[in-house]
Amino acid sequence: MNRFLLLIVVAALGLAGCSQETPPDHPRRVPDKKVIETSAFSHQIQLVNREGKKVGFIEIKESEDEGLDFHISAHSLTPGASLGFHIYEKGSCVRPDFESAGGPFNPLNKEHGFNNPMGHHAGDLPNLEVGADGKVDVIMNAPETSLQKGSKLNILDHDGSAFVIHEQADDYLTNPSGNSGARIVCGALSGNNEKQ
Structure with missing residues (x-):
């Protein structure tokens, strides 16, 4: 009888232990899955590849914190790749090499790269992390950019930017673009990109 009672107590304790939740790991930063309010973005740019096919868009708005926020939505990129992404000084995307966009957007006269002690360019942006489906959809912030007329950080000056x-x-x-290779997709920003 005592053995039977002991077995019941052990079994009950085992079940109680199984039902208790283990303490969670430290929280990890997971990107918010917020619905993007597209009406908040004042400009939209079409992205084209070297063949001239539309592969997505970029929307731009003044950030609530600092600089500008960019919503980048693109497809038909290399699946799983990490791709360099930059703002260039001229709003021109002449195929096939997009060299018409000129050099990096660099009004503060710095060197390239977030890890460069003499950098970074105002137009340096984080790498785009492409999904297994060849798509990317992300919002980025560039604190040293602006749409304000007269500002040297204005990416919408007389010749725009790309x-x-x-x-x-x-x-x-x-320098000048982090060994990121050829320019494969381009979107030109000018006064014509203002959303109605």
């Missing part, structure tokens, strides 16, 4: 996706990852160090 957003360029490269074929490889930016190493965040090497």
Whole structure:
């Protein structure tokens, strides 16, 4: 009888232990899955690849914190790739190489790269992390950019600017574009991109 009672107590304790939740791991930062309010963005740019096909868009708005926020939505990129992404000084996307966009947007006269002690360019942006489906949909902030007339950080000056996706990852160090390779996607910003 005592053995039977002991077995019941042990079994009950075992069940109680199984039902208790284990303490959670430290919280990890997971991107918010917020619905993007597209009406908040004042400008929209079409992205084209070297063949001239539309592969997405970028929307731009003044940030509530600092600089500008960019919503980048693109497809038909290399699945799983990390791709360099930069703002260039001219709003021109002449195919096939997009060299018409000129050099990096660099009004503060710095060197390239977040890891460069002499950097970074105002137009340096984080690498785009492409999903297994070849798509990317993300919001980024560039604190040293503006749409304000008269500001030297204005990316919408007399000749506009361009957003360029490269074929490889930016190493965040090497001038002028972090060894990120050829320009494969481009979107030109000018006064014509204002959303109605």
